[in-house]
Amino acid sequence: MVHHFLQYFGKAAKRSISGMEEKTLDKVVRAKEQYIEKIADHIRAFGIPPTVGRVLGIIYINHRPMTLDELSQATGMSKTRMSQVVREMVDMNIAEKVFEKGVRKDLYNVGLDFYDTFVAIFTSNLRKIIHRNKFFEKKFARELAELKDNEELPPEMEKQLNHFLNELFNLAEYYDWLSRLVDFFESGKIFEYVPKKKQE
Incomplete structure (x- = not known):
């Protein structure tokens, strides 16, 4: 090389x-x-x-x-x-x-600012993860909800299904938080809390 x-x-x-x-x-x-x-x-x-x-x-x-x-x-x-x-x-x-x-x-x-490059890489990867998992979470939650509405389930199985649906709700809230984190980085507000080092 x-x-x-x-x-x-x-x-x-x-x-x-x-x-x-x-x-x-x-x-x-x-x-x-x-x-x-x-x-x-x-x-x-x-x-x-x-x-x-x-x-x-x-x-x-x-x-x-x-x-x-x-x-x-x-x-x-x-x-x-x-x-x-x-x-x-x-x-x-x-x-x-x-x-x-x-x-x-x-x-x-390419931009010559390492900070901007970091934000671009960090947020690009997260957006892909969020999009992929949100699609899975919505699809899975819909299938479980249909199963719950259309099937007569034993009490124990219905309990487990409700628990699983609650976990999916928590997962959706987590990905919503990740989305807001990405917005926070992309807005540049991150540098208000973790400032770039000023050139002397």
Whole structure:
């Protein structure tokens, strides 16, 4: 993988820093690679594939929008696979397609604020969980309610069914709370209670 970073970052570094020794350049490239891997590790903690973290880190470290060709070259991934990764990032709201005058190829960029990226990843995952489980909970509750209304059940079984329906009600309240938590994060109010550290 270092070869791909040398190939991509190395050319840019050589153009901007004349006389830099190859050994020193290798160290700079390796430092960039370690930085990108740290971001990938951080992203992995949220259940996101490390490939997403690597692409995120590469765009971060370049501080500019990049094409699929550039990202493929930097990571060694195929353009098809890279297209899948950036589409996943766009779906999670941590990347966006941007346009630059005179550039025909699609460009992708990420926000340079780690806090916003965290909120986007955190809320994106939670919204998927909430949607999936709310659908299950409503379907299951409806089936149990129909069973209770249409069947003559022994007292003990009816008691268990009522208990189960109550548990589903508690689960629905929990997912409602999760939805409000997501809204709280997305509104930015979280930073009123846990402020970002000010730059000195």
